[in-house]
Amino acid sequence: xxxxxxxxxxxxxxxxxxxxxxxxxxxxxxxxxxxxxxxxxxxxxxxxxxxxxxxxxxxxxxxxxxxxxxxxxxxxxxxxxxxxxxxxxxxxxxxxxxxxxxxxxxxxxxxxxxxxxxxxxxxxxxxxxxxxxxxxxxxxxxxxxxxxxxxxxxxxxxxxxxxxxxxxxxxxxxxxxxxxxxxxxxxxxxxxxxxxxxxxxxxxxxxxxxxxxxxxxxxxxxxxxxxxxxxxxxxxxxxxxxxxxxxxxxxxxxxxxxxxxxxxxxxxxxxxxxxxxxxxxxxxxxxxxxxxxxxxxxxxxxxxxxxxxxxxxxxxxxxxxxxxxxxxxxxxxxxxxxxxxxxxxxxxxxxxxxxxxxxxxxxxxxxxxxxxxxxxxxxxxxxxxxxxxxxxxxxxxxxxxxxxxxxxxxxxxxxxxxxxxxxxxxxxxxxxxxxxxxxxxxxxxxx
Numbered sequence: 001x002x003x004x005x006x007x008x009x010x011x012x013x014x015x016x017x018x019x020x021x022x023x024x025x026x027x028x029x030x031x032x033x034x035x036x037x038x039x040x041x042x043x044x045x046x047x048x049x050x051x052x053x054x055x056x057x058x059x060x061x062x063x064x065x066x067x068x069x070x071x072x073x074x075x076x077x078x079x080x081x082x083x084x085x086x087x088x089x090x091x092x093x094x095x096x097x098x099x100x101x102x103x104x105x106x107x108x109x110x111x112x113x114x115x116x117x118x119x120x121x122x123x124x125x126x127x128x129x130x131x132x133x134x135x136x137x138x139x140x141x142x143x144x145x146x147x148x149x150x151x152x153x154x155x156x157x158x159x160x161x162x163x164x165x166x167x168x169x170x171x172x173x174x175x176x177x178x179x180x181x182x183x184x185x186x187x188x189x190x191x192x193x194x195x196x197x198x199x200x201x202x203x204x205x206x207x208x209x210x211x212x213x214x215x216x217x218x219x220x221x222x223x224x225x226x227x228x229x230x231x232x233x234x235x236x237x238x239x240x241x242x243x244x245x246x247x248x249x250x251x252x253x254x255x256x257x258x259x260x261x262x263x264x265x266x267x268x269x270x271x272x273x274x275x276x277x278x279x280x281x282x283x284x285x286x287x288x289x290x291x292x293x294x295x296x297x298x299x300x301x302x303x304x305x306x307x308x309x310x311x312x313x314x315x316x317x318x319x320x321x322x323x324x325x326x327x328x329x330x331x332x333x334x335x336x337x338x339x340x341x342x343x344x345x346x347x348x349x350x351x352x353x354x355x356x357x358x359x360x361x362x363x364x365x366x367x368x369x370x371x372x373x374x375x376x377x378x379x380x381x382x383x384x385x386x387x388x389x390x391x392x393x394x395x396x397x398x399x400x401x402x403x404x405x406x407x408x409x410x411x412x413x414x415x416x417x418x419x420x421x422x423x424x425x426x427x428x429x430x431x432x433x434x435x436x437x438x439x440x441x442x443x444x445x446x447x
Contacts, residue, residue: 006097010058012065016177017089023181025291028329029150039122043147045110052141061132068289069177070152075124096133106135110143117147154293155355156278161289176284200324204299205339209269212347213412220409222382227405229421231375235401236367237428247311249358255314258300259439260423268303276353277325296325302439307431310439350390375425
Protein backbone atom coordinates (compact mmCIF):
# COMPACT_ATOMS: atom_id res chain seq x y z
CA UNK A 1 0.00 0.00 0.00
CA UNK A 2 1.30 3.47 -0.94
CA UNK A 3 1.14 5.93 1.95
CA UNK A 4 2.47 9.47 2.34
CA UNK A 5 5.56 9.54 4.53
CA UNK A 6 5.74 13.33 4.70
CA UNK A 7 3.71 16.26 3.39
CA UNK A 8 5.15 19.74 2.91
CA UNK A 9 2.89 22.72 2.27
CA UNK A 10 4.42 25.04 -0.32
CA UNK A 11 3.33 28.69 -0.32
CA UNK A 12 2.98 30.54 -3.61
CA UNK A 13 1.81 33.91 -4.92
CA UNK A 14 1.40 35.19 -8.46
CA UNK A 15 -0.17 37.76 -10.73
CA UNK A 16 -3.38 37.58 -12.77
CA UNK A 17 -5.89 36.86 -10.00
CA UNK A 18 -9.57 37.25 -10.77
CA UNK A 19 -12.60 35.34 -11.92
CA UNK A 20 -14.74 35.19 -15.00
CA UNK A 21 -16.10 32.97 -17.75
CA UNK A 22 -14.11 30.09 -19.15
CA UNK A 23 -12.24 30.75 -22.37
CA UNK A 24 -13.24 28.77 -25.48
CA UNK A 25 -10.36 26.33 -24.98
CA UNK A 26 -11.28 25.80 -21.33
CA UNK A 27 -14.95 25.30 -22.23
CA UNK A 28 -13.99 22.74 -24.85
CA UNK A 29 -11.95 20.57 -22.48
CA UNK A 30 -14.56 21.01 -19.73
CA UNK A 31 -17.23 19.58 -22.03
CA UNK A 32 -14.95 16.66 -22.83
CA UNK A 33 -14.48 16.06 -19.10
CA UNK A 34 -18.25 15.95 -18.59
CA UNK A 35 -18.72 13.55 -21.52
CA UNK A 36 -15.90 11.28 -20.41
CA UNK A 37 -16.65 11.54 -16.67
CA UNK A 38 -13.01 12.37 -15.99
CA UNK A 39 -10.81 15.32 -15.05
CA UNK A 40 -8.54 14.06 -17.89
CA UNK A 41 -5.30 14.28 -15.92
CA UNK A 42 -1.89 14.28 -17.59
CA UNK A 43 0.84 12.63 -15.57
CA UNK A 44 4.55 11.89 -15.89
CA UNK A 45 7.51 10.97 -13.73
CA UNK A 46 11.27 11.07 -14.12
CA UNK A 47 14.54 10.68 -12.21
CA UNK A 48 15.93 13.52 -10.13
CA UNK A 49 19.60 14.57 -10.30
CA UNK A 50 21.77 13.12 -7.58
CA UNK A 51 21.79 15.30 -4.49
CA UNK A 52 18.38 16.87 -5.10
CA UNK A 53 16.97 18.15 -1.82
CA UNK A 54 13.39 18.55 -0.73
CA UNK A 55 13.98 22.31 -0.77
CA UNK A 56 14.95 22.07 -4.46
CA UNK A 57 11.64 20.37 -5.29
CA UNK A 58 9.68 22.85 -3.16
CA UNK A 59 11.27 25.70 -5.09
CA UNK A 60 10.29 24.07 -8.38
CA UNK A 61 6.69 23.63 -7.27
CA UNK A 62 6.55 27.18 -5.90
CA UNK A 63 7.82 28.58 -9.23
CA UNK A 64 5.29 26.56 -11.22
CA UNK A 65 2.35 27.65 -9.09
CA UNK A 66 3.44 31.28 -8.89
CA UNK A 67 4.30 31.82 -12.55
CA UNK A 68 1.39 30.22 -14.39
CA UNK A 69 -2.12 31.52 -13.63
CA UNK A 70 -3.74 28.30 -14.88
CA UNK A 71 -1.88 26.39 -12.14
CA UNK A 72 -3.73 28.58 -9.63
CA UNK A 73 -7.11 28.23 -11.32
CA UNK A 74 -10.05 26.43 -9.78
CA UNK A 75 -13.70 26.40 -10.80
CA UNK A 76 -16.82 27.81 -9.20
CA UNK A 77 -20.22 26.44 -10.10
CA UNK A 78 -23.05 28.96 -10.13
CA UNK A 79 -26.49 28.06 -11.40
CA UNK A 80 -26.88 25.71 -14.33
CA UNK A 81 -24.52 27.43 -16.75
CA UNK A 82 -20.87 26.94 -17.52
CA UNK A 83 -18.55 27.02 -14.49
CA UNK A 84 -16.59 30.16 -13.67
CA UNK A 85 -12.79 30.15 -13.47
CA UNK A 86 -11.26 31.54 -10.28
CA UNK A 87 -7.57 32.47 -10.42
CA UNK A 88 -6.06 32.77 -6.93
CA UNK A 89 -3.49 35.39 -5.99
CA UNK A 90 -1.84 33.10 -3.44
CA UNK A 91 -2.22 29.87 -1.55
CA UNK A 92 -0.49 26.72 -0.37
CA UNK A 93 -0.22 23.40 -2.15
CA UNK A 94 0.88 20.01 -0.85
CA UNK A 95 4.11 18.26 -1.86
CA UNK A 96 4.03 14.60 -0.84
CA UNK A 97 7.04 12.41 -0.08
CA UNK A 98 6.78 8.63 -0.46
CA UNK A 99 9.40 6.24 0.89
CA UNK A 100 10.25 2.99 -0.85
CA UNK A 101 9.62 -0.17 1.09
CA UNK A 102 11.87 -3.20 1.40
CA UNK A 103 12.63 -4.47 -2.09
CA UNK A 104 10.84 -1.60 -3.82
CA UNK A 105 12.24 -0.29 -7.08
CA UNK A 106 12.05 3.57 -6.99
CA UNK A 107 11.03 3.81 -10.64
CA UNK A 108 8.24 1.28 -10.17
CA UNK A 109 7.01 3.23 -7.14
CA UNK A 110 7.05 6.43 -9.22
CA UNK A 111 4.81 4.79 -11.82
CA UNK A 112 2.43 3.55 -9.12
CA UNK A 113 2.29 7.08 -7.73
CA UNK A 114 1.49 8.51 -11.16
CA UNK A 115 -1.43 6.14 -11.47
CA UNK A 116 -2.57 6.86 -7.92
CA UNK A 117 -2.46 10.65 -8.37
CA UNK A 118 -4.37 10.35 -11.64
CA UNK A 119 -7.02 8.04 -10.20
CA UNK A 120 -7.59 9.79 -6.86
CA UNK A 121 -10.82 11.85 -6.85
CA UNK A 122 -10.48 15.46 -7.95
CA UNK A 123 -12.54 18.38 -6.64
CA UNK A 124 -12.65 21.18 -9.23
CA UNK A 125 -13.68 23.77 -6.62
CA UNK A 126 -11.22 22.95 -3.83
CA UNK A 127 -8.21 21.09 -5.25
CA UNK A 128 -5.29 22.80 -6.96
CA UNK A 129 -4.87 21.43 -10.49
CA UNK A 130 -1.22 20.41 -9.89
CA UNK A 131 -0.28 17.30 -7.90
CA UNK A 132 3.40 16.73 -7.19
CA UNK A 133 5.14 13.95 -5.28
CA UNK A 134 8.68 12.69 -4.79
CA UNK A 135 10.08 9.22 -4.20
CA UNK A 136 12.64 8.85 -1.41
CA UNK A 137 14.86 5.77 -1.52
CA UNK A 138 17.23 5.08 1.37
CA UNK A 139 17.08 8.71 2.41
CA UNK A 140 17.74 10.16 -1.06
CA UNK A 141 15.19 11.75 -3.38
CA UNK A 142 15.25 9.75 -6.62
CA UNK A 143 12.13 10.50 -8.69
CA UNK A 144 9.64 13.32 -9.26
CA UNK A 145 5.98 12.67 -10.15
CA UNK A 146 3.74 15.42 -11.56
CA UNK A 147 0.07 15.15 -12.48
CA UNK A 148 -1.99 18.08 -13.73
CA UNK A 149 -5.61 18.60 -14.68
CA UNK A 150 -6.07 19.16 -18.41
CA UNK A 151 -7.57 22.57 -17.61
CA UNK A 152 -4.01 23.77 -16.87
CA UNK A 153 -2.76 23.39 -20.42
CA UNK A 154 -2.78 21.46 -23.66
CA UNK A 155 0.24 19.57 -24.95
CA UNK A 156 1.77 22.56 -26.72
CA UNK A 157 1.48 24.72 -23.61
CA UNK A 158 3.01 21.91 -21.57
CA UNK A 159 6.13 22.25 -23.68
CA UNK A 160 6.36 25.93 -22.71
CA UNK A 161 5.73 25.07 -19.06
CA UNK A 162 8.51 22.48 -18.96
CA UNK A 163 10.96 24.75 -20.75
CA UNK A 164 10.35 27.62 -18.34
CA UNK A 165 10.40 25.30 -15.34
CA UNK A 166 13.88 24.28 -16.45
CA UNK A 167 15.20 27.79 -17.24
CA UNK A 168 13.20 29.74 -14.60
CA UNK A 169 12.79 33.03 -16.50
CA UNK A 170 11.50 36.00 -14.50
CA UNK A 171 10.07 37.83 -17.53
CA UNK A 172 6.33 38.59 -17.48
CA UNK A 173 3.99 35.88 -18.72
CA UNK A 174 1.97 36.73 -21.86
CA UNK A 175 -0.97 39.09 -21.37
CA UNK A 176 -3.54 36.83 -23.04
CA UNK A 177 -4.16 34.48 -20.14
CA UNK A 178 -7.57 32.72 -20.17
CA UNK A 179 -9.43 35.54 -18.39
CA UNK A 180 -8.22 38.00 -21.04
CA UNK A 181 -8.95 35.50 -23.78
CA UNK A 182 -12.53 35.13 -22.60
CA UNK A 183 -12.97 38.92 -22.64
CA UNK A 184 -11.71 39.17 -26.24
CA UNK A 185 -13.86 36.23 -27.32
CA UNK A 186 -16.96 38.07 -26.06
CA UNK A 187 -15.97 41.22 -27.99
CA UNK A 188 -17.11 42.15 -31.50
CA UNK A 189 -13.82 40.88 -32.97
CA UNK A 190 -14.13 37.56 -31.16
CA UNK A 191 -17.72 37.12 -32.25
CA UNK A 192 -16.75 37.77 -35.90
CA UNK A 193 -14.14 35.01 -35.64
CA UNK A 194 -16.72 32.68 -34.15
CA UNK A 195 -19.37 33.46 -36.79
CA UNK A 196 -16.85 32.79 -39.57
CA UNK A 197 -16.04 29.43 -38.01
CA UNK A 198 -19.71 28.43 -37.75
CA UNK A 199 -20.23 29.19 -41.45
CA UNK A 200 -17.29 26.94 -42.32
CA UNK A 201 -18.64 24.08 -40.18
CA UNK A 202 -22.21 24.50 -41.40
CA UNK A 203 -21.16 24.18 -45.05
CA UNK A 204 -19.31 20.90 -44.38
CA UNK A 205 -22.05 19.46 -42.17
CA UNK A 206 -24.65 20.03 -44.89
CA UNK A 207 -22.73 18.09 -47.55
CA UNK A 208 -20.75 15.42 -45.70
CA UNK A 209 -21.81 11.74 -45.85
CA UNK A 210 -24.38 10.71 -43.25
CA UNK A 211 -22.49 7.70 -41.95
CA UNK A 212 -18.75 7.57 -41.52
CA UNK A 213 -18.12 4.04 -40.20
CA UNK A 214 -19.46 0.66 -41.22
CA UNK A 215 -21.90 -0.76 -38.63
CA UNK A 216 -20.08 -2.34 -35.72
CA UNK A 217 -20.03 -6.10 -36.18
CA UNK A 218 -18.83 -6.77 -32.66
CA UNK A 219 -20.20 -4.52 -29.90
CA UNK A 220 -18.33 -5.39 -26.73
CA UNK A 221 -18.76 -5.28 -22.98
CA UNK A 222 -16.95 -3.41 -21.51
CA UNK A 223 -17.91 -1.07 -24.32
CA UNK A 224 -15.02 1.40 -24.62
CA UNK A 225 -11.57 0.19 -25.72
CA UNK A 226 -8.09 1.73 -26.00
CA UNK A 227 -5.34 0.34 -28.22
CA UNK A 228 -1.74 1.23 -29.13
CA UNK A 229 0.15 0.77 -32.40
CA UNK A 230 3.90 1.42 -32.45
CA UNK A 231 5.59 1.39 -35.84
CA UNK A 232 9.17 2.14 -36.90
CA UNK A 233 8.03 1.65 -40.51
CA UNK A 234 5.34 4.33 -40.19
CA UNK A 235 7.87 6.80 -38.80
CA UNK A 236 10.34 6.10 -41.61
CA UNK A 237 7.69 6.31 -44.33
CA UNK A 238 6.24 9.60 -43.07
CA UNK A 239 9.69 11.21 -42.90
CA UNK A 240 10.45 9.97 -46.40
CA UNK A 241 7.24 11.48 -47.80
CA UNK A 242 7.86 14.82 -46.12
CA UNK A 243 11.45 14.99 -47.37
CA UNK A 244 10.49 14.12 -50.96
CA UNK A 245 7.39 16.30 -51.29
CA UNK A 246 8.37 19.31 -49.21
CA UNK A 247 4.91 19.26 -47.65
CA UNK A 248 4.99 19.72 -43.85
CA UNK A 249 4.68 16.70 -41.61
CA UNK A 250 1.21 17.58 -40.23
CA UNK A 251 -0.73 17.67 -43.55
CA UNK A 252 1.15 14.58 -44.78
CA UNK A 253 -0.06 12.60 -41.78
CA UNK A 254 -3.55 14.08 -42.10
CA UNK A 255 -3.73 12.79 -45.69
CA UNK A 256 -2.40 9.37 -44.67
CA UNK A 257 -5.04 9.17 -41.95
CA UNK A 258 -7.84 10.24 -44.32
CA UNK A 259 -6.81 7.59 -46.87
CA UNK A 260 -6.62 4.88 -44.19
CA UNK A 261 -10.05 5.90 -42.90
CA UNK A 262 -11.52 5.85 -46.42
CA UNK A 263 -10.22 2.33 -46.89
CA UNK A 264 -11.63 1.10 -43.57
CA UNK A 265 -15.03 2.68 -44.16
CA UNK A 266 -15.12 1.34 -47.71
CA UNK A 267 -16.52 4.55 -49.13
CA UNK A 268 -15.42 6.82 -51.97
CA UNK A 269 -17.22 9.80 -50.41
CA UNK A 270 -15.08 12.67 -49.10
CA UNK A 271 -13.49 11.96 -45.73
CA UNK A 272 -14.37 14.33 -42.89
CA UNK A 273 -12.08 14.45 -39.85
CA UNK A 274 -11.85 16.61 -36.72
CA UNK A 275 -8.12 17.37 -36.37
CA UNK A 276 -6.79 19.02 -33.24
CA UNK A 277 -5.52 22.55 -33.95
CA UNK A 278 -3.13 24.15 -31.46
CA UNK A 279 -4.27 27.76 -32.25
CA UNK A 280 -0.87 29.08 -31.18
CA UNK A 281 -0.26 30.78 -34.52
CA UNK A 282 -2.78 33.41 -33.38
CA UNK A 283 -1.23 36.73 -32.18
CA UNK A 284 -0.15 36.74 -28.56
CA UNK A 285 -0.97 33.08 -27.87
CA UNK A 286 2.16 31.15 -28.81
CA UNK A 287 3.67 31.12 -25.27
CA UNK A 288 0.54 30.99 -23.13
CA UNK A 289 0.35 28.01 -20.77
CA UNK A 290 -3.34 27.20 -21.03
CA UNK A 291 -5.90 24.99 -22.72
CA UNK A 292 -6.03 26.59 -26.15
CA UNK A 293 -6.21 23.74 -28.68
CA UNK A 294 -9.58 22.94 -30.24
CA UNK A 295 -10.76 20.42 -32.79
CA UNK A 296 -11.38 21.73 -36.28
CA UNK A 297 -13.40 20.21 -39.12
CA UNK A 298 -11.61 19.11 -42.28
CA UNK A 299 -13.07 17.72 -45.52
CA UNK A 300 -10.72 15.75 -47.79
CA UNK A 301 -11.67 14.15 -51.10
CA UNK A 302 -9.13 11.35 -51.60
CA UNK A 303 -11.12 9.08 -53.93
CA UNK A 304 -9.61 9.07 -57.40
CA UNK A 305 -6.52 10.94 -56.22
CA UNK A 306 -2.94 9.80 -56.30
CA UNK A 307 -1.02 9.91 -53.04
CA UNK A 308 0.80 13.02 -54.22
CA UNK A 309 -2.50 14.74 -55.06
CA UNK A 310 -3.97 13.75 -51.68
CA UNK A 311 -0.98 15.31 -49.88
CA UNK A 312 -1.39 18.57 -51.77
CA UNK A 313 -5.15 18.63 -51.09
CA UNK A 314 -4.45 18.02 -47.40
CA UNK A 315 -2.00 20.91 -47.33
CA UNK A 316 -4.61 23.28 -48.72
CA UNK A 317 -7.47 21.93 -46.59
CA UNK A 318 -5.35 22.08 -43.44
CA UNK A 319 -4.90 25.83 -43.81
CA UNK A 320 -8.67 26.38 -43.92
CA UNK A 321 -9.19 23.96 -41.04
CA UNK A 322 -6.67 25.77 -38.83
CA UNK A 323 -8.30 29.11 -39.58
CA UNK A 324 -11.71 27.82 -38.46
CA UNK A 325 -10.79 25.97 -35.26
CA UNK A 326 -11.30 28.81 -32.76
CA UNK A 327 -14.91 28.99 -31.57
CA UNK A 328 -17.46 28.95 -28.76
CA UNK A 329 -18.04 25.23 -28.00
CA UNK A 330 -21.57 25.81 -26.65
CA UNK A 331 -22.71 27.53 -29.83
CA UNK A 332 -20.99 24.89 -31.93
CA UNK A 333 -22.84 22.15 -30.04
CA UNK A 334 -26.09 23.95 -30.91
CA UNK A 335 -25.09 23.92 -34.58
CA UNK A 336 -24.24 20.22 -34.43
CA UNK A 337 -27.59 19.49 -32.78
CA UNK A 338 -29.45 21.37 -35.53
CA UNK A 339 -27.45 19.59 -38.23
CA UNK A 340 -28.27 16.14 -36.86
CA UNK A 341 -31.95 17.11 -36.55
CA UNK A 342 -32.04 18.29 -40.17
CA UNK A 343 -30.09 15.27 -41.42
CA UNK A 344 -31.23 12.23 -39.39
CA UNK A 345 -28.52 9.60 -39.23
CA UNK A 346 -25.68 12.11 -39.54
CA UNK A 347 -22.65 10.59 -37.86
CA UNK A 348 -20.08 13.10 -36.69
CA UNK A 349 -16.49 12.48 -37.76
CA UNK A 350 -13.67 11.07 -35.69
CA UNK A 351 -11.19 13.12 -33.69
CA UNK A 352 -7.55 13.16 -34.82
CA UNK A 353 -4.78 14.58 -32.63
CA UNK A 354 -1.29 14.83 -34.12
CA UNK A 355 0.90 15.60 -31.09
CA UNK A 356 4.28 15.35 -32.84
CA UNK A 357 6.86 18.15 -32.88
CA UNK A 358 7.25 19.26 -36.52
CA UNK A 359 10.61 20.94 -35.85
CA UNK A 360 12.10 17.78 -34.34
CA UNK A 361 10.75 15.64 -37.18
CA UNK A 362 12.29 17.89 -39.83
CA UNK A 363 15.81 17.36 -38.52
CA UNK A 364 15.67 13.58 -38.14
CA UNK A 365 17.83 11.48 -40.50
CA UNK A 366 16.10 9.32 -43.12
CA UNK A 367 16.33 5.53 -43.06
CA UNK A 368 15.89 2.92 -45.76
CA UNK A 369 12.24 1.92 -46.17
CA UNK A 370 13.20 -1.72 -46.66
CA UNK A 371 14.94 -1.81 -43.27
CA UNK A 372 12.01 -0.37 -41.30
CA UNK A 373 10.36 -2.79 -38.89
CA UNK A 374 6.57 -3.25 -39.10
CA UNK A 375 4.42 -2.06 -36.23
CA UNK A 376 2.82 -3.96 -33.36
CA UNK A 377 -0.70 -3.45 -32.03
CA UNK A 378 -2.03 -4.09 -28.51
CA UNK A 379 -5.39 -3.46 -26.86
CA UNK A 380 -4.52 -1.90 -23.49
CA UNK A 381 -7.80 -0.88 -21.83
CA UNK A 382 -11.43 -2.01 -21.77
CA UNK A 383 -13.84 0.02 -19.67
CA UNK A 384 -17.44 1.18 -19.36
CA UNK A 385 -16.49 4.80 -18.63
CA UNK A 386 -16.95 6.48 -22.03
CA UNK A 387 -14.38 7.78 -24.48
CA UNK A 388 -15.33 9.68 -27.60
CA UNK A 389 -16.79 7.34 -30.30
CA UNK A 390 -13.45 7.36 -32.15
CA UNK A 391 -10.33 9.37 -31.41
CA UNK A 392 -6.76 8.77 -32.56
CA UNK A 393 -3.66 10.38 -31.00
CA UNK A 394 -0.30 10.36 -32.76
CA UNK A 395 3.03 10.67 -30.93
CA UNK A 396 6.63 10.34 -32.02
CA UNK A 397 8.69 7.94 -29.89
CA UNK A 398 12.42 7.20 -30.23
CA UNK A 399 12.59 5.23 -33.47
CA UNK A 400 8.84 4.81 -33.98
CA UNK A 401 5.54 6.58 -34.49
CA UNK A 402 2.83 5.66 -32.00
CA UNK A 403 -0.90 5.78 -32.74
CA UNK A 404 -3.35 5.42 -29.85
CA UNK A 405 -7.00 4.73 -30.56
CA UNK A 406 -9.94 5.23 -28.20
CA UNK A 407 -13.18 3.80 -29.54
CA UNK A 408 -16.76 2.96 -28.70
CA UNK A 409 -17.11 -0.65 -29.87
CA UNK A 410 -20.86 -0.11 -30.35
CA UNK A 411 -19.98 2.47 -33.03
CA UNK A 412 -16.89 0.94 -34.64
CA UNK A 413 -15.82 -2.69 -34.35
CA UNK A 414 -12.48 -3.37 -32.62
CA UNK A 415 -11.18 -5.05 -35.79
CA UNK A 416 -11.96 -1.92 -37.81
CA UNK A 417 -10.28 0.32 -35.23
CA UNK A 418 -7.16 -1.86 -35.33
CA UNK A 419 -7.27 -1.93 -39.14
CA UNK A 420 -7.36 1.86 -39.16
CA UNK A 421 -4.11 2.13 -37.21
CA UNK A 422 -2.39 -0.61 -39.18
CA UNK A 423 -3.64 1.09 -42.31
CA UNK A 424 -1.62 4.19 -41.45
CA UNK A 425 1.55 2.16 -41.90
CA UNK A 426 0.34 0.49 -45.10
CA UNK A 427 -0.72 3.77 -46.70
CA UNK A 428 2.46 5.61 -45.71
CA UNK A 429 4.72 2.86 -47.08
CA UNK A 430 2.80 2.68 -50.35
CA UNK A 431 2.90 6.47 -50.74
CA UNK A 432 6.61 6.66 -49.93
CA UNK A 433 7.41 4.01 -52.54
CA UNK A 434 5.08 5.24 -55.29
CA UNK A 435 3.52 8.69 -54.75
CA UNK A 436 1.80 8.53 -58.17
CA UNK A 437 -0.21 5.43 -57.29
CA UNK A 438 -3.95 5.68 -56.59
CA UNK A 439 -4.62 6.41 -52.92
CA UNK A 440 -8.07 4.76 -52.87
CA UNK A 441 -9.18 2.38 -55.61
CA UNK A 442 -12.06 0.00 -56.27
CA UNK A 443 -10.55 -2.76 -54.12
CA UNK A 444 -10.97 -0.49 -51.07
CA UNK A 445 -14.61 0.46 -51.74
CA UNK A 446 -17.60 -1.57 -50.56
CA UNK A 447 -19.88 -2.62 -53.41
